[in-house]
Amino acid sequence: MSDADFHPADPLQAALGQLLFYDKILSGNRNISCGTCHHHDFHGGDGLSLGIGEGGVGLGPKRTAGTGEDRIRKRIPRNAPALWNLGHRSVDILFHDGRLSVSDDFENGFNSPAEEWLPGGLDHILAAQALFPLTAQFEMAGNPKENEVAGAVHDRIDAAWPIIAKRVRVIPEYGGKFVEAFDHIDAPEQVTIVEIANALGAFMNAEWRSFDSPYDAFLTGVPLADDAEAGRRLFFGKAGCADCHRGPLFTDQGFHALALPAFGPGRTRRFDPMPRDVGRMGESDALEDAYRFRTPSLRNVALTAPYGHNGAYPDLVGIVRHHLQPLYMRAAWARETAALPIVEWLEEIDFVIQSDAREMARQEAKVDIAPRDLSDRDVAELVAFLHSLTGATARARPLGRPETVPSGLPVD
Structure with missing residues (x-):
């Protein structure tokens, strides 16, 4: 196995994706990131049988279920899957039940829970996967009536993504980084959820490759x-x-x-x-x-x-x-x-x-x-x-966890 077996990952997009991966701005209530449940400290997982999602506090086995109105209403039903080598070209189906797969059924490249509402232009299945935790109530979106993202998801899944994209692109540091990383983006207002997903996909693809065991x-x-x-x-x-x-x-x-x-x-x-x-x-x-x-x-x-x-x-x-x-x-x-x-x-x-x-x-x-x-x-x-399947460099990832993110929100 070699890098040629993986989808290409642009370094600027991967560096941008690293920040987005750990930025809670992508969650409905701005209180959880992708990295909360797929953390570098836990090698892309969370160390729990069933995760504690939106509303929880802390990391890994020490994560608590929150308090008061913010406390969780449900455990995440399944174990947080590892991210290793998901950018490999052979990967054509994801999630424990395979609800996301490469397909032309809906003329957007994928068979997914979003069906025909999944946007076109996603680089590969890993980029497509990144969109769905953002719209999941107990993972990142939050409960109906708590925030505009959760409310939009209740309407239709694709109604939430423009709200999230606007949150990101109006932050000056993010806007500049998107212009720098994507050739077709000339101004921040052009950034959509597709560029966000492709940046996240580039990061996960590049960051979690491992074949030196x-x-x-x-x-x-x-x-x-x-x-x-x-x-x-x-x-x-x-x-x-x-x-x-x-x-x-x-x-x-x-x-x-x-x-x-x-x-x-x-x-x-x-x-x-x-x-x-x-x-x-x-x-x-x-x-x-x-x-x-x-x-x-x-x-x-x-x-x-x-x-x-x-x-x-x-x-x-x-x-x-x-x-x-x-x-x-x-x-x-x-x-x-x-x-x-x-x-x-x-x-x-x-x-x-x-x-x-x-x-x-x-x-x-x-x-x-x-x-x-x-x-x-x-x-x-x-x-x-x-x-013996553990990579020699598995514990030392190329980018790792950022100390800060452009939104200014705390990094888990």
């Missing part, structure tokens, strides 16, 4: 450590990991049901009678897709705990064992395993789904991986191999 060295002839080499043979052999985790990014970009322990508010649809998450079926409406979630890349996986679409496991040993014995591990899983900061007013919801016997039976009946009998030593060797 011991495994990459192995591909050039440098041997792995003995335990990692044993784990590699298991991974591509009898452990069956490579059935789904294959290719340069270690993902088939497909969807699979693993029967992970269920908890949290669920990513519910309007007609769901319970706080469940049906995964890919929520996007496809195909019954065969029930409880299937997108295969994550394993690049730098040792840095991005917790694991699973809902962050059910805090370490690699747990998630590896679950893959080997999914129903046994599901039954043995304990609630305290989840990294969920205490939110007293949501505690009744956190695990209520587990009391629904019929829903639990449906989830347990849909498992796409067969049990495999491996020893404790095998598990340790698989984990050693997963550690």
Whole structure:
């Protein structure tokens, strides 16, 4: 793998995107940024099973749920996905349920929740992805009637983006940087949400590339450590990991049901009678897709705990064992395993789904991986191999977190 395998990223646009990524000006109530849940300190994640979004305070496992009228109303239903190598040209589908994909269905390059209202001119799928947290109520937009962004989203998803774009372009420092970074922008008033998304996409594309791991060295002839080499043979052999985790990014970009322990508010649809998450079926409406979630890349996986679409496991040993014995591990899983900061007013919801016997039976009946009998030593060797996928420079990113942003708002 090399830089040629990625979409190009203009350095000026990436530097601008770095500031936008950490600037709370993009959120409805100006109190959360992209970087809050995808922070450099946590290697592009937040260290939580289910995130605390708009209204929360602090970072990572120490983030609290806020107080008074500003407190959160709901946990983020799914684990914050890692950003590593999402600018790779092979990536054509994103989000745990795949609700954003490269497609000409709506003549704008993508099949997305915005359908025909997604603007044209987005550079690639990573730029398109950047638009959706901005319009999500519990992630960045805020609650209806709290701010003009949330109110506009309630009207129609694309009504919010011009409001956000105007917020940004009227800040003189941002206006000048857009003129400098984009050849077709001659004056700040020309800046739209498309340029903002493309700058964010350029930053994420350039910032989170990683392909200098011991495994990459192995591909050039440098041997792995003995335990990692044993784990590699298991991974591509009898452990069956490579059935789904294959290719340069270690993902088939497909969807699979693993029967992970269920908890949290669920990513519910309007007609769901319970706080469940049906995964890919929520996007496809195909019954065969029930409880299937997108295969994550394993690049730098040792840095991005917790694991699973809902962050059910805090370490690699747990998630590896679950893959080997999914129903046994599901039954043995304990609630305290989840990294969920205490939110007293949501505690009744956190695990209520587990009391629904019929829903639990449906989830347990849909498992796409067969049990495999491996020893404790095998598990340790698989984990050693997963550690060999950590880039040598993964902890030292090119741009990192800015100290300040042009809006003057505090940087998490």
